[in-house]
Amino acid sequence: LPAKTLVQAAANSGLRAVSVRHSSQAPKVALLGAAGGIGQPLGLLLKQDPLVAHLALYDVVNTPGVAADLSHIDSNAKVTAHTGPKELYAAVENADVIVIPAGVPRKPGMTRDDLFNTNAGIVRDLAAVIAKASPKALIAIITNPVNSTVPIASEVLKKAGVYDPKRVFGVTTLDVVRSQAFVSELKGHDATKTVVPVVGGHAGITIIPLLSQVTPSTKFSEEEIAKLTPRIQDAGTEVVNAKAGAGSATLSMALAGARFANALVRGIKGEKNVQCAYVASDAVKGVEYFSTPVELGPNGVEKILGVGKVSAFEQKLIDASVPELNKNIAKGVAFVKGN
Ligand code: NAD
Ligand code: LMR
Numbered sequence: 001l002p003a004k005t006l007v008q009a010a011a012n013s014g015l016r017a018v019s020v021r022h023s024s025q026a027p028k029v030a031l032l033g034a035a036g037g038i039g040q041p042l043g044l045l046l047k048q049d050p051l052v053a054h055l056a057l058y059d060v061v062n063t064p065g066v067a068a069d070l071s072h073i074d075s076n077a078k079v080t081a082h083t084g085p086k087e088l089y090a091a092v093e094n095a096d097v098i099v100i101p102a103g104v105p106r107k108p109g110m111t112r113d114d115l116f117n118t119n120a121g122i123v124r125d126l127a128a129v130i131a132k133a134s135p136k137a138l139i140a141i142i143t144n145p146v147n148s149t150v151p152i153a154s155e156v157l158k159k160a161g162v163y164d165p166k167r168v169f170g171v172t173t174l175d176v177v178r179s180q181a182f183v184s185e186l187k188g189h190d191a192t193k194t195v196v197p198v199v200g201g202h203a204g205i206t207i208i209p210l211l212s213q214v215t216p217s218t219k220f221s222e223e224e225i226a227k228l229t230p231r232i233q234d235a236g237t238e239v240v241n242a243k244a245g246a247g248s249a250t251l252s253m254a255l256a257g258a259r260f261a262n263a264l265v266r267g268i269k270g271e272k273n274v275q276c277a278y279v280a281s282d283a284v285k286g287v288e289y290f291s292t293p294v295e296l297g298p299n300g301v302e303k304i305l306g307v308g309k310v311s312a313f314e315q316k317l318i319d320a321s322v323p324e325l326n327k328n329i330a331k332g333v334a335f336v337k338g339n
Contacts, residue, residue, distance in 0.1 A: 026053035027265045030095040030137075032088075032126055033102030035062035037250035038142060038257065042101060043070055045258035047077050051265045058082040058091035059102070088126070092134040097264045099171075099257055100126060103143040105248040106240045112145040112203045113328070119143050120152055120335045127153040131160035138264045138300045139168050142257055146170040146202040147325055150278055150289055151332035159336065166300040169264075170278030172202045172291045173256035174249065178235045179209045182228060187218055198232070198276055199283075199292045199307050199318070201328065206321040207233045212311040225313060267296030274305065283307060287322045289329055 029046055033039045034057035046055050047070045055077045057067045067081030082091035092098055103119035106112065123143050130137060135157070143149050150170040157163035179196035183189065195215040200208040209232045211220050220228070231238075239249040263275045278291035283306045295303040307318065 027051060027096045027268060028054040028056060028094055029261060029265070030056040030058060030092045030098045030134075032058045032091070032098065032100045033143070035059035035066050036101060037105065037247050038101035038253045040066055041251055041254035042099065042257045044073075045254055046099075046261060047073050047079065048075050049258065049262055049265070050076065051262060051269065052077045054078045054080070056080045056082060056091045056095065058088055060084055085125075085129075088129045089133045092130050092137065095134045095137045096268055097140065097261055098130060098134065098137045099140045099142065099261050101142040101253070101257065102126060106144070106236075107245050107247075108241050110240075112236075113148070113331075115144050116148060116331065116335075119145070119149060120332065123149040123152050124156055124336060127156035128160070131157050131162050135160070135162035136164075137167065138268070140171050140257070140260055140264060141169065142171045142253065144202070145328060146172070146278055147206060147289070147328035148332035148335075151329045152336055154280065155333055155336035164300070165280035166302075168279065169260075169300075170202060170289070170291065171257060171260050172198060172207075172276055172278050173260040174253050175202060175207050175209070175232065175235075176276050177252060177256045177259070179232050182231060182235075183211070183214055183218065186224065186228065189216065189218070197293050197308070199290065200321045201278055201289075201291060201325050203328070204233055204324070205317070206324050206328075208314060208317045208321060210307070210310060210314055212314060213308060229317070263296055264300070267300070267302075268298055270298060272297045272302060277301075279304070284318060284322065287325050287329070289325065 029052050031043055034043050046052050057063050063081040063083040067079050071079040103122045141149050154168050175198040179198055180194045183196055184191035184194040197210045197213050200206040211225055263273050266273055274293050274295050276291055276293050281290040281304050283292045283304050284290045292307050293305040294301045
């Protein structure tokens, strides 16, 4: 039903119209870290997304300027600015989707785990407010180290008694985007029609491209697989080194984040679709969070589709990722439980 009809029906039945503020009709997306290297271009792309009705921009600095700038774009999304912890509640209240690129990026020589000390606390504090203001929102976490920040947010939501494993996502879309770029370049495919699932997590050896499952069906030599797999695993570092101290991937990440947020919104609106994401999962034995293709729908994860049929090489990579992921997950869980 169109929103107006719902509001009218609610008014007629004596319900307050506000009780049918219908997420699927007018999605609100909150972007936390909106003034940053990812936040600004991601805000630009979300402002242009015709499915987004309200774009709430939150950061600890510079949000008014970014919001003023974006609000001059002639698309329909309403833009609001929220600066500093006192305005966080309003930013996330009633949000359908919350995208989080808040936190520090890597410099050359650092691992994603080296960001833990700064970013763990940022994600924990954001999640605590989300738990109160918007416990039903779908939360898409970009902040590194993703393998740990997803368990951190999940533990905070558990503590608050509002955890729903179907609603918390680590964004691994950039690994998919890169894989599709590299494979299409190597094989001369149309990049826009090449699909490469990437499973596992989002750091080093936990990033596992499933080259045996590429669409359109593509044959790789052992040598190609041996070169392409580490290139995909180290692609973030390739950008960090090329930027030489000025940060990590921002533009490709903005594209990936906008694509993932759009997929979540489409799911909310009833258009089921499949994306890879790092979620609470029973897809692989012995590890609680794992990225695989998942079906998205009105409540977030509708179905975990699992890793599917993998090659012996890919199975070895999956097996090797489990202890590494468990270390990252345990570190995140301990951070919240010990605090
Ligand atoms: P950046 O430093 O350019 O921007 C980060 C923004 O976060 C800044 O505007 C900063 O003010 C803001 N911020 C800091 N503390 C905050 C808080 N408590 N609340 C709200 N905002 C806060 O960094 P960036 O390049 O945009 O990267 C952001 C994060 O995304 C990093 O942790 C980076 O490692 C990660 N990242 C993840 C992926 C991925 O694939 N998941 C890809 C690229 C980058
Ligand atoms: C990426 O994959 O580009 C991000 O995780 C940023 C990084 O630190 O590599």
